[in-house]
Amino acid sequence: MDHDEWTDADFSKAKRLTQMPESFQQRIQKVRGPQKAPRKIQTTIRFDPDVLAALKATGRGWQTRVNDALREWLKQQT
Template sequence: MKKPLTNEHGEVRELTDEDFEEMRPMEKVLPAELQRTIRQRGPQHAPTKVKTTMRLSPEVIEHFKEQGPGWQGRIDQALKEYIEEHG
C-alpha cells in the first residue's frame, strides 16, 4: 500500500526517491490552459525597464513591502513622481 503524502493534520511528509519516481509530468496532470499560464510569461514586445541593483535603507524596503505585492513597482512609481516634481 502506498504511504500517504500528508498526515492527519495535512502536513506533507518528507518525500522519498520512490515518491519522485511515481510523480507524473505536469503535461499529463494539468489542463492545457493552466499549463500555459504557469509556463509562459507572455509576449514581450520590447523591454520597458532596465534591470539594475541598488541598495536601499531597510525602512524604505519595509514601508513598500508592508503594502503587499508589487512593492518594486511602487518604488519605481515613487521615483518617477520625484523626477516630475524636482525635474
C-alpha cells in the same frame, strides 16, 4: 488531479531543487520569457532594512509603486 499525501519516508527521500542536476533545475524553474517590447531595465539598489521592510509590507506591486514615486519625484525636479 489527486495525489496521495506525503509520508515521513517520502520527505526523507526528497531533495531540494538546488540538489538536483542543473539540467533538471532549468526545466523546473520558471523563467520569464522575452518581452515583446522590453521597457524596464534590471538594476540593483540598496535600501535600509527598515525602508525595504516597509515597502514590501505594502504588498504585491511595491516595486511598481516605488518606480512611480521616483518618476513623480523626477518630474518635480525640473
